[in-house]
Amino acid sequence: MAETPDVVQTVQQGYAFEGPAIELGALLVDGTPNTEAAVRIPLSMVNRHGLVAGATGTGKTKTLQLMAEQLSAAGVAVFAADIKGDLSGVSQPGESSEKLLARTRTIGQEWTATGFPTEFYALGGQGAGVPIRATITSFGPVLLSKVLGLNDVQESSLGLIFHYADKQGLTLLDLKDLRAVITHLTSDEGKGDLKELGGLSAATAGVILRSLIGFADQGAEAFFGEPEFDTADLLQQRDGKGVISLLELPNLQDRPALFSTFLMWLLADLFHDLPEVGDVDKPKLVFFFDEAHLLFNDASKAFLDSIAQTVRLIRSKGVGVFFVTQTPKDVPDDVLAQLGSRVQHQLRAHTPNDAKALKATVSTFPNSSYDLGEVLTQLGIGEAVVTVMNEKGAPTPVAWTRLRAPQSLMAPASAEQLTATVAASPNNAKYTEVVDRESAYEKLAAKVQAGAEQAEAEAQAEQPQAEAPKPRAQKQEKSVVQQVIGSSAFKQFARSAGREIVRGLFGAARRKR
Ligand SMILES: Nc1ncnc2c1ncn2[C@@H]1O[C@H](COP(=O)(O)OP(=O)(O)OP(=O)(O)O)[C@@H](O)[C@H]1O
Ligand SMILES: [Mg+2]
Structure with a gap:
């Protein structure tokens, strides 16, 4: 030896x-x-x-x-x-x-x-x-892609979606926020934004959306927010x-x-x-x-x-x-x-x-x-x-x-020892109660709602007149997101949020302090 x-x-x-x-x-x-x-x-x-x-x-x-x-x-x-x-x-x-x-x-x-x-x-x-x-925004696109099992193209597409949301101030707290942003980008309303992003196809966005829905169905909502x-x-x-x-x-x-x-x-x-x-x-x-x-x-x-x-x-x-x-x-x-x-x-x-x-x-x-x-x-x-x-x-x-x-x-x-330790932890009170503050989902939903009501009102106002409808100037029309960002409520929010999102390792966002 x-x-x-x-x-x-x-x-x-x-x-x-x-x-x-x-x-x-x-x-x-x-x-x-x-x-x-x-x-x-x-x-x-x-x-x-x-x-x-x-x-x-x-x-x-x-x-x-x-x-x-x-x-x-x-x-x-x-x-x-x-x-x-x-x-x-x-x-x-x-x-x-x-x-x-x-x-x-x-x-x-x-x-x-x-x-x-x-x-x-x-x-x-x-x-x-x-x-x-964790919030979706701080989790970032790279880690999320790993969880969802996305391929390289889908991963970089998800990166673009995050980039878009960051730029537009659409806060991604939970899975439904991310779903709302992708849904928006693949809707008639968001098509223009999608095109501007470049490199993100509607088909890939659809695949990511479906995989997010499957993920949520497995109970994954609980981990984000x-x-x-x-x-x-x-x-x-x-x-x-x-x-x-x-x-x-x-x-x-x-x-x-x-x-x-x-x-x-x-x-x-x-x-x-x-x-x-x-x-x-x-x-x-x-x-x-x-x-x-x-x-x-x-x-x-x-x-x-x-x-x-x-x-x-x-x-x-x-x-x-x-x-x-x-x-x-x-x-x-x-x-x-x-x-x-x-x-x-x-x-x-x-x-x-x-x-x-x-x-x-x-x-x-x-x-x-x-x-x-x-x-x-x-x-x-x-x-x-x-x-x-x-x-x-x-x-x-x-x-x-x-x-x-x-x-x-x-x-x-023992289970009793575990439960007692958790109950005595000062962190318990801090993290147990879930909060759902306004974020991308609520903002986009509110806009869609407002848009629908306005369209309805316009349609009603226009009805009696037999004249040809005004041509809709597609290009000049602000997208939902641009409207959200332009709104004073949003500007207020952005100011209170107070800083730009910086993505570092894994594309994870730094958001504290
Ligand atoms: N340093 C040690 N001192 C005393 N006993 C030990 C020690 N290391 C291992 N043992 C004995 O070996 C058993 C197995 O060890 P351990 O659970 O650490 O293995 P493991 O490599 O983590 O296994 P697994 O891959 O299954 O998780 C222990 O339950 C213990 O009885
Ligand atoms: Mg072990």
């Missing part, structure tokens, strides 16, 4: 950072933990991102849990998607057992049952959690500990595209709002992206580029992103290249496909004295091959590690 005493020395030196660190566990040498050789990630490098990978049931979620605990203890806020509900236990003290203590003793971990301050969120309020909603979630709420501390925000996603399989894009929206929104901080002693927030393959599957080039860009830029805002998925090959190369820390749990090698994934995984690791192809299939549960970025930005030696055990509950919190 490759584990000679040299490995101990190499790991000791390689992981001897000054300053605080996330303690991952102890080096294993011939199956025995060496408590002298601790494997850790410097807190100052957590914003250089990371990857937690491994086959199902090998310990990924527990790794995420133990990292979240230590970050919270260090005052760093944490966001994680709780896909199977098994992370909710982080809010409760863990349960001690002989087996657990045997594990923690051998790796030199002093284990104390501890729960951590936790907030539970649920998309659109569907499930136990404070509702998270106001009050919109303020991602600053993810940055809280309580009694010096970072709050762990968990997005409860028990039914992920029902809407994988929606859920994964929503996570990306949160990240893009944070990016827009947070100030540049450069290098930091510790991050402000660490964002765990579980089941990350869902995000990358079938993604457009624009979408993938936006992810890579977000990940690249958000680090200087003090946010670390950890992707959690089965193999590194689930992550596109230009994102993978930016992930400084790697915790790789066991991989299986049963099928030819497994063998291929294994080989590919090995190729993404720095050189080491291990035969990684062997080691990766031999790792026990709760063990991993680790390499992180040291405080100088260089990769640490690859280390076969037995991970620490979480100090919080390794099982889901």
Whole structure:
């Protein structure tokens, strides 16, 4: 075997950072933990991102849990998607057992049952959690295209529709606003505007409209609208500990595209709002992206580029992103290249496909004295091959590690505990009540209504006269939208809204502050 005493020395030196660190566990040498050789990630490098990978049931979620605990203890806020509900236990003290203590003793971990301050969120309020909603305008066309499964042409067409709505001051808060704008553009009234836009065909607009209708029929209205979630709420501390925000996603399989894009929206929104901080002693927030393959599957080039860009830029805002998925090959190369820390749990090698994934995984690791192809299939549960970025930005030696055990509950919190936490959350009052203020739908509907009444009045007035009707000067007639924008009520609104919409990453709008 490759584990000679040299490995101990190499790991000791390689992981001897000054300053605080996330303690991952102890080096294993011939199956025995060496408590002298601790494997850790410097807190100052957590914003250089990371990857937690491994086959199902090998310990990924527990790794995420133990990292979240230590970050919270260090005052760093944490966001994680709780896909199977098994992370909710982080809010409760863990349960001690002989087996657990045997594990923690051998790796030199002093284990104390501890729960951590936790907030539970649920998309659109569907499930136990404070509702998270986004407005359509801030969600933007790129993310929405991903959710709807639009192709590249349709995606850029949707971009034009957003551009049009932005320019015309037609606020897109919910799905019906967007539908109203598209309906308008494909109506007789809006034809002129459609033409002016250029590059948007009525046929494509129709396809997008139909896909929006289907989306709404599946109950998606609940996810969009106001009050919109303020991602600053993810940055809280309580009694010096970072709050762990968990997005409860028990039914992920029902809407994988929606859920994964929503996570990306949160990240893009944070990016827009947070100030540049450069290098930091510790991050402000660490964002765990579980089941990350869902995000990358079938993604457009624009979408993938936006992810890579977000990940690249958000680090200087003090946010670390950890992707959690089965193999590194689930992550596109230009994102993978930016992930400084790697915790790789066991991989299986049963099928030819497994063998291929294994080989590919090995190729993404720095050189080491291990035969990684062997080691990766031999790792026990709760063990991993680790390499992180040291405080100088260089990769640490690859280390076969037995991970620490979480100090919080390794099982889901009970339904009562969840409900009580949600009820006690200050955010609950802020986000529970849906508001539906005037936006594109109402404005266009009002105009259509007014237009119809006027036409009717004109028709009645004209009736007695036998003269030829006045030729309708199509070109000079203002479109509904132009009328809306010209109206004093609208100008008033635009002034109160007070700023132009700036679209950034993913075409997501920055609208706060
Ligand atoms: N660090 C650890 N300390 C103690 N026990 C652990 C640890 N990691 C994993 N285990 C044990 O292994 C089980 C499976 O771990 P975990 O749920 O983290 O796997 P996973 O990789 O997230 O699986 P899945 O892909 O199914 O989500 C845990 O329930 C726990 O009993
Ligand atoms: Mg898991």
